[in-house]
Amino acid sequence: MELNRFNFYKDKVAFNLLAKDLQNAREVVQATDGNVFIGILSKQFSSVKEGVDYVKTFQKQIPLISVGLGSGDPNQWEMAAKIAAQTDPGHVNQVFTSAGYTLGLLNGKGCSKTIVNALISPTGQVGKVKVSTGPASSLKNDAVIDVDTALAMLKDVGVMSVKYFNMHGKEHLDELREVAKACVRCGIPIIEPTGGLTVDNVQEVVKVCLEQGCERVIAHVYSSIIDKKTGLTDISLTEKLYDKIKQLF
Numbered sequence: 001m002e003l004n005r006f007n008f009y010k011d012k013v014a015f016n017l018l019a020k021d022l023q024n025a026r027e028v029v030q031a032t033d034g035n036v037f038i039g040i041l042s043k044q045f046s047s048v049k050e051g052v053d054y055v056k057t058f059q060k061q062i063p064l065i066s067v068g069l070g071s072g073d074p075n076q077w078e079m080a081a082k083i084a085a086q087t088d089p090g091h092v093n094q095v096f097t098s099a100g101y102t103l104g105l106l107n108g109k110g111c112s113k114t115i116v117n118a119l120i121s122p123t124g125q126v127g128k129v130k131v132s133t134g135p136a137s138s139l140k141n142d143a144v145i146d147v148d149t150a151l152a153m154l155k156d157v158g159v160m161s162v163k164y165f166n167m168h169g170k171e172h173l174d175e176l177r178e179v180a181k182a183c184v185r186c187g188i189p190i191i192e193p194t195g196g197l198t199v200d201n202v203q204e205v206v207k208v209c210l211e212q213g214c215e216r217v218i219a220h221v222y223s224s225i226i227d228k229k230t231g232l233t234d235i236s237l238t239e240k241l242y243d244k245i246k247q248l249f
Helices: 022-031 048-059 074-085 096-108 147-157 173-186 202-211 235-246
Strands: 013-018 036-041 065-068 090-092 115-120 128-130 144-146 161-164 190-193 216-221
Touching (some): 022 036, 022 048, 048 065, 048 074, 065 074, 074 096, 096 115, 096 147, 115 147, 128 147, 144 147, 147 173, 161 173, 173 202, 190 202, 202 216, 202 235
Parallel strands (some): 013 216, 036 065, 090 115, 115 161, 190 216
Antiparallel strands (some): 128 144
C-alpha cells in the first residue's frame, strides 16, 4: 500500500481524533490541515449496517476515517472489521489476533485504501509486549513475547501498523522507544501510540518514535481534548496539539 495517499504532516505524523458530529469533524480536519483520521467507534452502533451508514455519511465530506473498537474493547473486533470492509475508510483498529483476518477481509472486498493496525500492549518490561489482546485471549494468562517476534508475526500477514496501548501518557516511554526501534528493524512502517495522550505530553511521545527512525506516527488523542460539557472535540486544543507536532520539525 502506498502511504503517500494518506495525509501526514511532513510525511511523518498524523492524528487519530474523535468528533461528536460531522460539523465537529470538519472543524477538526481544518484545524489539522487534514493530517488526521477521524475516529468512529463501532461500539456505538447496534448493527453493522448502522455503522456502515454512519461512516458513509462522514465519507461524503471527510477524507480519512478510522473505524475503532471503542475503549479498546476486543469484543468489537468483528463489527469493526465488517464496517471497514464495506466502507474502505482509510484506517481500522484491530486486536493483535484479528488483524490478519481483517486485512484478508478487506483485500477480499477490494478495499485498497485502508491501513489495518494490530494492538499490542506494554508489560512493564522493555523489549517485551503483550499480544493476547483478543476477546478470548485477553481473559487468559498474558502472552508476553519479544517485541521483534510480535512484529515479525504481523509482518507475516502483511499488517503495516502497530498500535501501542495503553501508554498511560508517558508511563511507558522506555518501552515505546524499544517498540519503535523494533518497527524499524522489522520493517513495520507505522507506529500508533495510544492511551492518555494530551496536549502536554504528545510532543514527547511522538518525538520518541521519530528519533528511533519510524517512518510514520499516528498519535491517538481522545478524551483529553474533548469538552466534557458539550462532548465536542475542542478545536482550540486541537490547534495546540497540532502546534506541538509542528515544533518537532
